[in-house]
Amino acid sequence: MREDAPLPTEASVREALHDVIDPELGFNIVDLGLVYDVNIDGRVVDVRMTMTTPGCPAQGFIVSGVEERLAQEEGITGVFVDVVWDPPWSPRMMSPVAKAHFRIREE
Amino acid sequence: MLTPTATDRISRWTPAIFACALGNFALAQALVAAGVRWAGVADLAAPTLAVVHLLTIGWITLLMFGALFQFVPVVTNSPLLSQRLSLGTLSFIELGLAGMVLGFFLLGSPLAALLPAGGSLVVIGILAGILNLAVPLARKRPLPLSARFIIAGLVLLFLTVSLGLAFALALTVPAAAQALGPMLANGVADHALAGLGGWFTLTAIGVSYELLPMFMLAPHERGAWGHAVFGTAILGFAAALLGGFESIKLFGQAAIGLAILLYLIDIARLYRDRKRRQIELHNQAAIGAFISLGIGLALALAAALSHGWTRAAPSLLFVVLFGWLSGLGLSQLYKIIPFLAWLARFGRRLGRGPVPRVQDLVNERSARYVFVAYFAAIAVGAAAAWLGLAPFLRGAIAVSLVATALLAREYRRAWRGHYAQTPRPAPVPGSPFHLPQP
DSSP: OOTTOOOOOHHHHHHHHTTOEETTTTEETTTTTOEEEEEEETTEEEEEEOOSSTTOTTHHHHHHHHHHHHHTSTTOOEEEEEEOOSSOOOGGGSOHHHHHHTTOOOO | OOOGGGSTTSOTTHHHHHHHHHHHHHHHHHHHHTTOOOOOTTSOOHHHHHHHHIIIIIIIIHHHHHHHHHHHHHHHTSOOSOHHHHHHHHHHHHHHHHHHHHHHHTTTSGGGGHHHHHHHHHHHHHHHHHHHHHHHHHHOSSOOHHHHHHHHHHHHHHHHHHHHHHHHHHHHOHHHHHHHTTTTTTHHHHHHIIIIIIIIIIHHHHHHHHHHHHHHTOOOOOHHHHHHHHHHHHHHHHHHHHOSSHHHHHHHHHHHHHHHHHHHHHHHHHHHTOSOSSOOHHHHHHHHHHHHHHHHHHHHHHHHHHTOHHHHHHHHHHIIIIIIIHHHHHHHHHHHHHHHHHHHHTGGGBTTBOOOOGGGGOOHHHHHHHHHHHHHHHHHHHHHHHHTOHHHHHHHHHHHHHHHHHHHHHHHHHHHTTTOSSOOOOOOTTOSOOSOOO
16 A cells, blocks of 8 residues: 555545445445445544344355455555444435436336 | 365265255156146055156255255254264165155055155165254254254154155055054055155244344344244144144144244245345245245135135145245255355455456346246146146246246256356366255
């Protein structure tokens, strides 16, 4: 890592995580609303996220995908991913972009 | 680096189980298309029994176990007891079924002993499967509705195979026939009801209550309606199988019919309330299976009201086995196999570069016509079975065999990443599945 690499921000982390998809729904985990929280301590990033369903067989791959993608960012030296089930995910958590993709009406 | 828990929700033998199940289905279809008579429960010749058990044990039971080994860890968020037990289930069922089929064809000869011997191996395989699933189910509290259906289905599976083994002994061992004869007087009907209505249908209901909302983004909680389906079904099976009097058994059969009707209405509500307006092909094709279940229910009602079970049995058995259970299985495999293929081929690449979606591993346009042909063949076959037109029924099953073969080709293409737009990756070292990578 370059010493002068810019420190990560929540926006830069979320932007990077647009490259990680939920394979079944086929859409990125940020717009699906799976990323609940991003905390940054210097160059270490904590991601609090969920899955569309508990016990999802792809869970390990999605968590690993988040770690792999953020590890490619120059300013990040450590990534911790915490998978939580509260609150449970629902389609209401999707961004307007994802809702439009799935033709879900805004409530 | 994937953690140890990353893949412990994956059933390593499920793709191999699906492959064997599809092979058994094709063999059963080929036997009927080649001339083995399709008949009802009142008129079962030995070759017909061989075909029926190829379908029920070799195809649908294996399909159910393959799906449950992957599905129960998802529902319970807990791994199977052992991946090796899954291999044990596959091996014992396949070996035992081969013995049973040979035993049926050799009834009357000394080699007919293959029937109970094979049946015993099938029971061992099934017990291994039940044990493998019971551990994650026992860990889960509270039990979701889908898991309750599955547990009820497994209990009825145990009853079904116990009765089946008793039949195998009675057919081949004279002393057993004398001892078990009175107990087995009503056994054929109970065996069929517990197997087709209980193990297969209750389990399919449980799995559908989890998979359909997940894939269609529909309300997952089925509320009072879902519990009414479960309660009515359990009451019905208890009365129909354990009731000592004919009137109690009839009440039980009526309750089972009501439970299926409630379930079909709930499925219609589920499709109506889905958030995902444009649904994928597997859930479109599943509608053919639900219609088949409705037709099966109507046939059963007509038979019950007219005391015409003998006439209705061939078409009822056909529409339930080929339309409802096989139709639902073939349609859901069109989603499950690409998903497993994605895990095997692309999961470890996520976050490192572009990966396809699961949906990119299939070509719905080419498969859509195959599903239409399959369900059209089921409609023709059901009518032919009802009217007693054996050549038309054989022709319909031949068409269903071709459709099954074409779908199997689509499954294989999905498994191999044939349709993926991103560069096809080489087999991934340490793939989570025990099925030869192409």
